[in-house]
Amino acid sequence: MPDRNIVSWNTMIIWYSRGNLIQIALKSFICMPGKDVFSYTAMITGLCMVSCVSDAWRLFIEMPDHNAASWAAIISGYQQNGLAAETLNLFKEMLAANVEPNCYSFTTVLSASAELALLSVSKQLYLQLLKRGYEQNSHIGNSVLSTFMKCGSLEDAKCVFESLHNRNIVSWNCMITGYAQQGDGLRAIMTFHQMQKCRISPDRISFLGVLMGCCHHGLVREGEEYFQSMTNDYGIFPGCEHYACLTDLFARAGLLKxxxxxxxxxxxxxxxxxxxxxxxxxxxxxxxxxxxxxxxxxxxxxxxxxxxxxxxxxxxxxxxxxxxxxxxxxxxTRKQMGCSWVEIQGRTYLFTSRDETHLETYEIYEMNDLLIYESLGNFRVRNYELTYYEE
Structure with missing residues (x-):
């Protein structure tokens, strides 16, 4: 090229990064004159795509100026590499730096909050985007629906869904699959039929959600009908996940053959x-x-x-x-220990069966014993063993 401007350099960096040629992209970035914010952002995105998060962070620190796009790039990079807690911390730093978050930042931190099942943080993020007028953005609205569903707050998700003016297939699928994953199969099936009444054709994900709902409630005949309807009525060929739901449906119902x-x-x-x-x-x-x-x-x-x-x-x-x-x-042979968690005042506590690792174990089991005693109407609890720490 007789003349290479900033646009041509940035174009080469972007496409080298997307082609997994990160070393060539980095060399081009070092050699290019007159780097701007877009150049740094493109290089940060490329480094995050190949899991070089620490290098991306160092480059982000070296940037002469940070805007909403560059913050969104580094925040998204952390989330894509499984660093959900660090993603939320970066979002807080961005707010502290008085940088207005864009829609990409919000969808990223909502995904991080859902991954950590932090309901209180998810509600705070929802209030933040309401203040900035993003509530009717369909992409953000769908992210909020998915987040509340993954955090187990079905009613909050329902309120957000009803407030959306532009409900697309993604919005409906969030509700259908969310209800099914939370064990409320009947509401998943009802939402599926409500979507059809609104003249929105279901897709593969819609049928996956309704099959999961049938599986949770043992609706064998209905599940078979939905499975056959995929191909016969909508021309959708079932995938491996649909066959897995059908297999589980038959196995749970005792139809093992x-x-x-x-x-x-x-x-x-x-x-x-x-x-x-x-x-x-x-x-x-x-x-x-x-x-x-x-x-x-x-x-x-x-x-x-x-x-x-x-x-x-x-x-x-x-x-x-x-x-x-x-x-x-x-x-x-060994079995991986399962665990549950509960969020209290923004902090997540993990626990396992008969867990005694918490500093307040005695008080926890004592309260648990009291709740069970009251729930049984003051009847004597038989065959219930508790292990307390001796004072």
Whole structure:
């Protein structure tokens, strides 16, 4: 080129970054004259795309000036690399620097808040965007819906949904899948039909949500009809996730042969989630033969997981099977401990079953004992064991 201006340099940096040629993009950035805010922002975005977050932060600090776009780039980069807590801290720093956040910043921090399940922070962010007039932005509105749903606040999500003037397919899908994931399958199905009445055609995600709702409530016939309606009425071919819902629906209802038939005849290779669903159904409905087969298939994917323990414990007949006796003797099998969390005054507390690691363990169990006593109408609690710290 006879003349290279700032636009041509920035264009090369952007496309080298998007092509995963970050080293060439960095060399171009160093060599280019007259770097502007857009140049720095493009390079920061490229570094974050290849998970060089620390380098992106150093470059952000070196910038002569920060605007809303550059802040949005670094905030989005942290969130895309799984640093949700740091994302929220950066957003606070941006507000402290008197920089007006744009819609991209809001959608990013809402996603971070949802990932951490911080309901109080999500409500504060919602108030912030209301003050700035973003409430009718469909992209931000959908992010708020998804955030409230992931935080378990169904009523807040419903209020936001009803206040939206421009509801698109993403808005409806947020409500359908959110209700289904929170275990309220009936409301998911009702929302699905309400969407159809509004003349909005469902897509793959819509059907996934309604299938999950049927699965939670054991609506086998309805689930089969929705699954068939995807192709017959809307020309949507089911994906692996739709087959997984159908398999789980049959397995939970005790239709284990139909669940196994779905797995064998679907146009995808079964993943561990399919065999896990069948294995769980066999444990519930006491079907040791198919259970052993599913356990054998699952062991090929997850040989180090202790997935056989509850199956063996809950099905007495299975203790006599040589295959499971061999698996129980495996020294390397272990089950990952599950945990729950609760948010109190902006701080998240993790806890496990019979957890005694908290500094106020005695008071927590004492209050828990009192709540159970009152909930049972002052009846004596039998077979309930608590472990307290001795003072």
């Amino acid at each position: 139909k669940a196994h038939k779905v797995v064998m005849e679907m146009p995808f290779k079964p993943t561990p989630v399919f065999w896990r669903s069948i294995l769980n159904g066999c444990r519930i409905w006491k079907c040791p033969e198919l259970g052993v087969y599913a356990a054998n298939q699952l062991s090929r994917f997850e040989p180090s997981e202790s997935w056989t323990s509850p199956f063996v414990r809950d099905s007495g007949k299975l203790n006599d099977l040589p295959f499971l006796r061999t698996l129980k003797k495996e020294p390397e």
